[in-house]
Amino acid sequence: MVNEMNKDIINKKLKNSSVGIAGLGGLGSNAAVALARAGIGRLVLVDFDKIEKSNLNRQYFFTNQIGKAKTIALQENIKKINPEVKLDIYNEKIEKGSMEKRFGDVDVVIEALDSAETKTAFIEEIMTKLPDKPIVAASGVAGYGNSDRIITKHLGNLHMCYDEHALSSDEDVLMAPRVALMANWEANLAIEIILGEDK
Amino acid sequence: MSIEVNGRKVDWVENENISDLLKRMRYTFPLVVVKINDKVVPRSEFSDVIVPDNSNVAVIHMISGG
Numbered sequence: 724m725v726n727e728m729n730k731d732i733i734n735k736k737l738k739n740s741s742v743g744i745a746g747l748g749g750l751g752s753n754a755a756v757a758l759a760r761a762g763i764g765r766l767v768l769v770d771f772d773k774i775e776k777s778n779l780n781r782q783y784f785f786t787n788q789i790g791k792a793k794t795i796a797l798q799e800n801i802k803k804i805n806p807e808v809k810l811d812i813y814n815e816k817i818e819k820g821s822m823e824k825r826f827g828d829v830d831v832v833i834e835a836l837d838s839a840e841t842k843t844a845f846i847e848e849i850m851t852k853l854p855d856k857p858i859v860a861a862s863g864v865a866g867y868g869n870s871d872r873i874i875t876k877h878l879g880n881l882h883m884c885y886d887e888h889a890l891s892s893d894e895d896v897l898m899a900p901r902v903a904l905m906a907n908w909e910a911n912l913a914i915e916i917i918l919g920e921d922k
Numbered sequence: 923m924s925i926e927v928n929g930r931k932v933d934w935v936e937n938e939n940i941s942d943l944l945k946r947m948r949y950t951f952p953l954v955v956v957k958i959n960d961k962v963v964p965r966s967e968f969s970d971v972i973v974p975d976n977s978n979v980a981v982i983h984m985i986s987g988g
Contacts, residue, residue, distance in 0.1 A: 850962040865987040892987030
């Protein structure tokens with residue numbers, strides 16, 4: 724049971740913590756909103772993309788935001804939910820060779836990118852250049868059903884939300900329930916890392 | 923003389939590099955993150971890094987979608 728004192732400690736710890744999110748699509752936008760609601764102190768949000776109509780089946784944006792930069796739109800949406808979160812937004816592409824650039828000073832990095840190629844490169848770069856940084860990643864978000872196949876894999880500083888039997892999004896659909904499930908799984912892992920034993 | 927790959931105990935082969943091990947394990951996924959004894963090995967080094975005896979190898983398959 725969480726008593727009042729524990730709640731205070733948890734809220735304080737979250738408020739003093741920061742999470743960086745690479746990519747603001749289905750994974751990143753939903754994870755950011757969950758962390759903002761949970762009361763995280765600071766979010767570093769990085770994406771170069773603009774919102775398209777086809778994103779609205781899973782991403783935390785609205786019809787009147789189509790065409791807007793995802794960073795700006797997500798900032799608007801989060802401010803409506805929890806204006807106390809400090810937001811550092813970077814409207815830029817995460818480029819190979821400097822993928823760790825914006826994440827040096829956050830407590831946890833969340834990989835929320837789309838293609839398997841970029842995901843792999845990102846994890847490799849963070850783990851080599853910021854070896855002490857906890858990183859949360861997701862693989863296998865496409866499709867529907869099979870919630871029970873999703874597992875958490877802890878490999879040193881890499882914490883994966885993982886369904887190794889899922890199809891790639893190139894062959895299967897992306898839909899809100901499963902994408903948001905994994906996004907929230909990632910946010911939950913980030914909180915677990917931040918709070919440690921205090922849970 | 924054995925190693926553990928994704929929790930499975932397999933024989934250790936002298937002078938086997940990561941690419942060879944992935945082939946031997948029939949891991950054909952194109953995009954994987956490999957950790958040996960908790961240290962990540964960049965893909966560019968898969969043909970150079972020899973898998974040591976008694977090592978613990980984790981192979982994670984990255985799938986598109988986000």
